[in-house]
Amino acid sequence: xxxxxxxxxxxxxxxxxxxxxxxxxxxxxxxxxxxxxxxxxxxxxxxxxxxxxxxxxxxxxxxxxxxxxxxxxxxxxxxxxxxxxxxxxxxxxxxxxxxxxxxxxxxxxxxxxxxxxxxxxxxxxxxxxxxxxxxxxxxxxxxxxxxxxxxxxxxxxxxxxxxxxxxxxxxxxxxxxxxxxxxxxxxxxxxxxxxxxxxxxxxxxxxxxxxxxxxxxxxxxxxxxxxxxxxxxxxxxxxxxxxxxxxxxxxxxxxxxxxxxxxxxxxxxxxxxxxxxxxxxxxxxxxxxxxxxxxxxxxxxxxxx
Amino acid sequence: xxxxxxxxxxxxxxxxxxxxxxxxxxxxxxxxxxxxxxxxxxxxxxxxxxxxxxxxxxxxxxxxxxxxxxxxxxxxxxxxxxxxxxxxxxxxxxxxxxxxxxxxxxxxxxxxxxxxxxxxxxxxxxxxxxxxxxxxxxxxxxxxxxxxxxxxxxxxxxxxxxxxxxxxxxxxxxxxxxxxxxxxxxxxxxxxxxxxxxxxxxxxxxxxxxxxxxxxxxxxxxxxxxxxxxxxxxxxxxxxxxxxxxxxxxxxxxxxxxxxxxxxxxxxxxxxxxxxxxxxxxxxxxxxxxxxxxxxxxxxxxxxxxxxxxxxxxxxxxxxxxxxxxxxxxxxxxxxxxxxxxxxxxxxxxxxxxxxxxxxxxxxxxxxxxxxxxxxxxxxxxxxxxxxxxxxxxxxxxxxxxxxxxxxxxxxxxxxxxxxxxxxxxxxxxxxxxxxxxxxxxxxxxxxxxxxxxxxxxxxxxxxxx
Numbered sequence: 014x015x016x017x018x019x020x021x022x023x024x025x026x027x028x029x030x031x032x033x034x035x036x037x038x039x040x041x042x043x044x045x046x047x048x049x050x051x052x053x054x055x056x057x058x059x060x061x062x063x064x065x066x067x068x069x070x071x072x073x074x075x076x077x078x079x080x081x082x083x084x085x086x087x088x089x090x091x092x093x094x095x096x097x098x099x100x101x102x103x104x105x106x107x108x109x110x111x112x113x114x115x116x117x118x119x120x121x122x123x124x125x126x127x128x129x130x131x132x133x134x135x136x137x138x139x140x141x142x143x144x145x146x147x148x149x150x151x152x153x154x155x156x157x158x159x160x161x162x163x164x165x166x167x168x169x170x171x172x173x174x175x176x177x178x179x180x181x182x183x184x185x186x187x188x189x190x191x192x193x194x195x196x197x198x199x200x201x202x203x204x205x206x207x208x209x210x211x212x213x214x215x216x217x218x219x220x221x222x223x224x225x226x227x228x229x230x231x232x233x234x235x236x237x238x239x240x241x242x243x244x245x246x247x248x249x250x251x252x253x254x255x256x257x258x259x260x261x262x263x264x265x266x267x268x269x270x271x272x273x274x275x276x277x278x279x280x281x282x283x284x285x286x287x288x289x290x291x292x293x294x295x296x297x298x299x300x301x302x303x304x305x306x307x308x309x310x311x312x313x314x315x316x317x318x
Numbered sequence: 319x320x321x322x323x324x325x326x327x328x329x330x331x332x333x334x335x336x337x338x339x340x341x342x343x344x345x346x347x348x349x350x351x352x353x354x355x356x357x358x359x360x361x362x363x364x365x366x367x368x369x370x371x372x373x374x375x376x377x378x379x380x381x382x383x384x385x386x387x388x389x390x391x392x393x394x395x396x397x398x399x400x401x402x403x404x405x406x407x408x409x410x411x412x413x414x415x416x417x418x419x420x421x422x423x424x425x426x427x428x429x430x431x432x433x434x435x436x437x438x439x440x441x442x443x444x445x446x447x448x449x450x451x452x453x454x455x456x457x458x459x460x461x462x463x464x465x466x467x468x469x470x471x472x473x474x475x476x477x478x479x480x481x482x483x484x485x486x487x488x489x490x491x492x493x494x495x496x497x498x499x500x501x502x503x504x505x506x507x508x509x510x511x512x513x514x515x516x517x518x519x520x521x522x523x524x525x526x527x528x529x530x531x532x533x534x535x536x537x538x539x540x541x542x543x544x545x546x547x548x549x550x551x552x553x554x555x556x557x558x559x560x561x562x563x564x565x566x567x568x569x570x571x572x573x574x575x576x577x578x579x580x581x582x583x584x585x586x587x588x589x590x591x592x593x594x595x596x597x598x599x600x601x602x603x604x605x606x607x608x609x610x611x612x613x614x615x616x617x618x619x620x621x622x623x624x625x626x627x628x629x630x631x632x633x634x635x636x637x638x639x640x641x642x643x644x645x646x647x648x649x650x651x652x653x654x655x656x657x658x659x660x661x662x663x664x665x666x667x668x669x670x671x672x673x674x675x676x677x678x679x680x681x682x683x684x685x686x687x688x689x690x691x692x693x694x695x696x697x698x699x700x701x702x703x704x705x706x707x708x709x710x711x712x713x714x715x716x717x718x719x720x721x722x723x724x725x726x727x728x729x730x731x732x733x734x735x736x737x738x739x740x741x742x743x744x745x746x747x748x749x750x751x752x753x754x755x756x757x758x759x760x761x762x763x764x765x766x767x768x769x770x771x772x773x774x775x776x777x778x779x780x781x782x783x784x
Contacts (some may be wrong), residue, residue, distance in 0.1 A: 238421045253488030260495035268402075268501040275508070 404438025460598025535671025
């Protein structure tokens with residue numbers, strides 16, 4: 014990697030022109046039949062490498078601009094090239110000139126559903142300096158790695174959320190490698206799907222054990238669908254009941270042990286009347302002792318505690 | 319310690335401190351639904367779709383009002399059956415709550431049933447620990463109360479695990495089972511045979527009313543020292559809980575990260591536990607009178623609360639941390655003393671009823687304090703005002719405490735007598751300071767409702783400092 018002698022680089026972030034997505038600007042040099050907007054994204058490298066996320070909603074032309082403020086060995090010419098998903102893009106090697114103490118590299122990519130991926134611009138000097146652009150459809154906000162647990166006969170609600178609202182939401186029930194679409198209208202007693210902008214909620218009612226499994230929520234954008242999986246586990250009430258019964262049994266055993274010990278120790282002390290003097294037996298013990306109790310009381314009165 | 323028996327000294331030690339362990343366990347069990355109720359409430363909000371405020375009332379209702387009822391039952395039937403019944407009731411509430419289908423069910427089960435069960439457990443347990451110990455009373459109370467702090471450490475991860483495995487329904491069921499352990503703890507309480515058994519002659523209205531009146535110790539409400547003390551404790555409660563609720567939010571507000579804020583809270587919890595034990599041990603040394611020590615700790619607590627907004631001025635993390643640690647220590651230090659001072663004021667005999675009434679009156683402070691501080695935050699936009707007001711309440715309570723009768727004397731005074739005509743001088747002079755309850759024979763106890771006061775003027779203690 015880069016040695017620490019790379020001096021401080023300035024980081025200038027240009028704003029993303031997302032409005033370009035919603036306008037009908039076209040790039041005449043690309044001669045397309047469908048108007049495609051151009052989005053500009055640039056970044057300045059500071060350090061060894063930089064990763065940027067680019068979220069695409071529909072097919073566009075993406076212009077990626079990289080700027081590197083260089084290293085102390087500012088050579089007048091270095092080589093720059095592009096990589097997609099790790100492999101070098103053919104014919105992308107250029108000679109980059111040092112202008113205003115910076116190296117600039119720029120390229121336009123046609124982004125469609127198939128060409129999403131990781132684009133990198135690389136400045137090749139003695140070492141390599143690169144900026145990665147992760148070009149992808151918007152990801153789901155929350156990752157659910159723990160299964161949702163629910164009881165038979167109860168209902169369970171699953172939610173998915175993104176930052177940008179998709180065209181539609183779809184829910185699937187994953188069955189091995191296949192996915193089966195969940196249609197709430199055909200089965201309103203069991204499924205309920207609600208959509209609220211960038212969130213959606215699937216409620217499964219009257220759960221049975223067969224409803225356990227993986228459910229997939231899919232946010233459909235023009236470019237690609239973004240999916241998120243959530244696992245549901247349906248259990249009967251017997252499952253928590255087992256530790257509960259174990260705990261109740263433990264409590265009963267403890268209480269019995271304590272009461273038995275008390276009875277044993279009080280019987281032991283009552284078998285030695287000479288040492289009895291004053292003893293703070295509870296009232297029920299005294300009444301049980303009957304006559305003895307009266308004698309003990311008189312001794313109690315006389316003896317100073 | 320407080321009664322002689324044929325058992326060896328080690329057996330005595332074992333059984334007496336077993337009560338403390340039982341007390342700790344009870345505190346853990348009974349307080350456990352306070353620390354984690356935050357996690358529970360989140361689950362309820364998600365499942366039932368109600369607002370967080372509606373759901374948070376569940377934990378507030380129920381137990382304050384049942385406290386005097388619990389101590390009255392204790393007066394009538396002894397601590398053991400009451401605590402065991404309370405444990406069963408608490409468990410029943412949890413078990414029924416696991417079947418709830420709407421928030422109203424939760425109010426009824428978790429709020430009222432479990433809350434009453436908890437009230438039947440907590441105050442009698444505190445009273446029992448106090449009855450068992452005379453010399454090491456404060457230390458025993460302090461150790462018992464450490465159960466509260468330990469419970470927050472132990473039960474939060476456990477609760478998270480239970481919710482993940484069984485959802486909140488299963489978690490409530492298992493917690494109900496765990497609550498049954500309170501029954502086992504209650505079984506450890508050896509009856510001392512001191513509960514007032516009024517000659518159960520006729521079950522007429524008058525005798526029932528008389529019994530209720532004496533069991534609830536309602537006559538205390540007409541006596542100035544008890545009322546003064548209750549007022550002081552109510553003021554304390556107004557300010558005491560504010561940092562528990564707002565410290566994290568205040569830290570985040572000042573710009574510290576979530577981990578820094580969480581660390582502040584954890585550190586405060588640790589110093590809280592340390593403060594409890596240190597205060598219990600220090601009070602038992604007998605250098606200062608208990609009310610004086612209480613006033614010292616609450617005064618320091620009030621000051622630390624007033625300085626809390628200052629500590630984090632300018633984004634200083636060490637400043638916030640130091641003052642929070644001081645707050646935690648003082649808050650922990652005052653907790654066992656609040657209960658230990660009660661027998662000095664009302665006497666051992668009426669302590670049970672006094673505790674119940676005290677709980678009920680002080681809960682008003684707790685109910686008022688937190689919403690008030692929330693309101694102040696909404697009005698002023700920062701937590702400074704609420705911390706200042708909380709500190710002010712504590713200092714106000716401290717000043718009210720100084721108006722207790724004989725506050726400025728250097729020796730322990732005789733506590734209240736219910737009826738002056740039953741005051742027995744001779745018997746009093748024959749008592750030693752360490753004799754707790756078992757001063758009279760049991761038959762005498764059974765015949766007289768009023769008994770001998772607990773503490774004597776410590777004329778033999780030359781090292782007492784005012």
